[in-house]
Amino acid sequence: MSSKRTVDNASAHVRQRREQRQRDILHAALRAFRENGYHATTLDDIAEQIGVRKTALYHYFPDKEAILYECHRESLSEIRRVMKEAMKLGTATERLGYVIREHVRVITGNLGGSPLALEVPALSTERQAEIIATRDRYERDLRKLIEQGVDAGEFREVDPKVAAFVILGAINWIARWYRPEGAMHARELGTEFANHLLGGLACR
Amino acid sequence: MSSKRTVDNASAHVRQRREQRQRDILHAALRAFRENGYHATTLDDIAEQIGVRKTALYHYFPDKEAILYECHRESLSEIRRVMKEAMKLGTATERLGYVIREHVRVITGNLGGSPLALEVPALSTERQAEIIATRDRYERDLRKLIEQGVDAGEFREVDPKVAAFVILGAINWIARWYRPEGAMHARELGTEFANHLLGGLACR
């Protein structure tokens, strides 16, 4: 039956275009949220960035909060993928360095998100719970990574919790000042961050 | 003339009470802004925290933005005072350590502010310019401090700009997770941060 075939092709094409549109919206939103915050960003802002009226957004997301939710999910999944990848490496130093560099790359990328820098309290209670749970899992992994480094004698005896906050804070703060147009390049930024956070400032 | 005398006493008392009220408002606002952000904080939130209706706030500040502005000014002045104090110390390591510890103390204190963590774009253009200028002066001082450490051979050869961002980011991020009720104490937090940011994670 060629009718079935063509219909399938058509709907596949349609779905594809729809998903592309959704990605566009998410990226525009992510960029705006990261730079101006969720509440300061209007649907008009997001819509304008992709050349469309705000009402069009409702064909792709039920409401504004859903957009934020997807931003959270997408960026969290990307960052957890990084963590998983890091675990394949040998030493804690290598692993942590990789995580830091990749995290910086993600946060500075046009497509990626600034994982934990997004507003959580703006979400509904249930969604908050889910996002926080995922984020905590990531943070726990990071702490464990640091603990392993301490146990292995690679790192000094630090409080893993505080150390993780130092690292995450430094990285997430990038979203507040980094602009793609700026002079600073993402790659060097990542290595510079990794050097500083791993090796500190002091001469050895 | 005893009338003059008593009037002065009275107005002094009144002024004093007024200033206390203003401080109360600022601290309530600062706390709310820092925890929930400027836009997510309503005047009702602030007013409720000091047991008053939101309209009462207008006797002390012309509008919401003015409250944010004063929060900025107060916390910036406190943090610049810290920087000035640090300059009296001998080595770059001591200076930077002091700045970090005190910065953490300020940001975790009930009364103090989270200096640079407040939303800037919510201010009017002129006020933005002023706040940014002051903030930049502080950041420049911090960078210079780092440069001096590099020149003196105390620090490794880092990009002072990036190093400053790492330090400020780690510290400012505290506002996002630190809660006074929590188990973590401000003092240890400060020294832990200083150790990490100066000495890094790696064993030496």
Added chain:
DNA sequence: TCGAAGTTTGAACGCCTGTTCAAACAGGGT
């Protein structure tokens, strides 16, 4: 060329929240 499904739009609604204002209230000096 037609029709159906997908997409975009403009107008309108409703809520939230910052702001204004006149009226009530409090306190302390005479």
Added chain:
DNA sequence: ACCCTGTTTGAACAGGCGTTCAAACTTCGA
């Protein structure tokens, strides 16, 4: 007891923005 100043309040207003909806438009296969 009275008044003046400073303070607080409730009601009402105004604008912004998220959201709804029916109507117009676009795309693409038949």
